[in-house]
Every structure is written in structure tokens, then in C-alpha cells.
Amino acid sequence: MADDFMLDTDDLERRMDGAHASLRVEFGTLRTGRGSASMVDPIMVDAYGAMTPLNQVATVNVPEPRMVTINVWDKGLVGKVEKAIRESGLGINPQLNGTIIMLPIPELNEERRRSLTKVAGQYAESAKVSIRNIRRDGMDQIKKAKNDGISEDDQKFWEGAVQELTDKAITAIDKALEVKQQEIMQV
Template sequence: MAHEDIEIDTDALQRRMDGAMNALKVEFSSLRTGRASASLLDAIQVDAYGQMTPVNQLGTVNVPEPRMVVINVWDKGMIGKVEKAIRESGIGINPVTDGPLIRLPIPELNEERRRELSKVAAQYAESAKVAIRNVRRDGMDQIKKAKGMGEDDQKMWSEEVQELTDKAIAAVDKALESKQAEIMQV
């Protein structure tokens, strides 16, 4: 086995790969499918009280029906700003203000928009894979630079880092496949 003094921190590499996967999940949750979801608003920030604040910290977000998201904005003075942030976010939904409530009717996705969103999901997945490969490269560099590590140990650590990479890439592929199926579902 490996010398006591030569350890490659595979846990740190795993954490960084998991971080890429978590970032991908956040990006995926911001992609709109045909269904209403409170996570649709997660990435939208509003200039509130002099700082950028997520919509879900300015009101209660509910999904009363499959094609409707409703935001009950707590501070009436913020309604216009929340509405403007949603309009400018690029999620393609037109907010309707009704007193303290902002209703977001979720339109059906047409075929072209589904394909577009599917491509965006693929780009997000590719970015996650690049991040994972960068972590792999860092791990391989650590192995190369480890002084006094024998060839067998180098081979063992390299295989372990490669295995972590393969698992992480497979997880990204699986997440992408599932997200694309969700997007294309009518």
C-alpha cells in the first residue's frame, strides 16, 4: 500500500466534484419546464433596500396550481421592483400584479422553446464536466508532484482519481438526461 507520508486527498477532490454537481442542479432548477415551480425564481435577484436580494426573501412564493406561481410580496413598496426583476430575468414569463400578489402564469412550452431549453441544459452539463475534469487534472498533478511515490502507488492513486471522475461525469450525464426528458415532456 501507500507510504504513510504520501496521501492524495481524494475527499477534497470528491467535494470539489460534488460542488460542480450541486452548481449544475441549481442551474437546472432555473430552467423552466412546462410546470410551475417555486425554484423558477431562485436565480432572480431584486435591488431591495440597497442590495441584491432573492425574490423568495421578499415574499411568500406559492404554487397553487400546475401552471401558476404566486408571490405575496411583504413590502408593498417592493411590488414594482419584484415585477420588473421577473420581467428582465429572461425566464419568459409575464408577471400579473393583483394588489400585494404577483401572479406568474406559466405558458405551455412550444416545441422550439423546448429544444432551446434542452440545448441550454446540455451547455450547463458541459460546463459541469469541464469543472470536474479540472478537478481530475489537479488530482493527477498532485500525484505527479508527490515526492517519493512509487510507480505502483502512482498507478493506484491515478486509477482512484479516474474512478471519481468517471462517477461524477456519469452523474452529470444522468442528471442531463433526466432534465432533458422533463423539458421535452408535454
């Protein structure tokens, strides 16, 4: 009987939290005028015949707020790492010092700050789409249960629960976006 229908709201909430966590990772890759080890995470290096994440061929450190250092473990890869950084679109000019590559973080100009806030907005919108897809999955489960015979009251209860989770997740994304945009625009 469908009266014992229980929607797994914990699963929906976990999936929504995953979308938010993914957004935080994407926000970490945006340059804000101060150095961060996560800003080089998406960079892939052609190492030993395969594309390898930068953090698997070097140690990334942030010794001061406006400097990122990359200590390449294999001297033969220094040139390839430097090339990967130049081609990454970070807008940073690497400086070589033996096996250490220094990335001085320049001040962001107003135009670059505005474009980065737009990118952050796109990341947030993508996360919201993920949240809405999870909401749709939950609502589809409720509709299926309604066809199987749950009461209209139960249907309304579960729809309200899913909507409440969705609203909470969207609000969290909006707050994260606002914080990131303020961080980017801060001079």
C-alpha cells in the same frame, strides 16, 4: 519518505459532488412547463437601494403545477418585483392581484423546448469542466508525490482511483442531463 503518500480522495469526491449539486441548482432554474419556486431564485430586485434576491422580499409558492405566486411583503416593492420578473428573461407575463403577483406558466413551444435543452447541455458541460479541473488537481498531487519518490505502482493506483472518481461523476452528470432534457421535452 514519500511511501506514506495518501491522496485525499474524499476531498476530491466532495468537490466533484459539489459540482454536481451546483448543476442541480442550475437545472432547477430552467423552466420546464410546470411551476417551481427555484425558477425565480436568480431574480434580483432593486429593493431599498440594493439589489436583493426576490426570495428575501417576498414569499414564493407553487399552489398548482402551472402557477407560481409571489406574495410581496412590502406594498411599495410590488412594482419593482413585477419589473424584475418581466426583465428576467423567464418569458412569463406576471399578473398583479394586490400584493400577490401570479405567474401563469404557459405551455412551452417546440422551439423554446429545444433551446432550453441546449442551455441544460451547456450547464452540464460547465459541470464536466469543473470535474475535469478537480481531476487535474488530483493528478497534479500524484505527479508531485512521484517527484518526491513514491513508487510507480502507487502512482498507478492513485491515478486509477482519481480516474474512477472522475468517471463516476461524469456519468452522474450525463444521467442528470438526460433526465432534465426528457423533462423539458415532455409535453
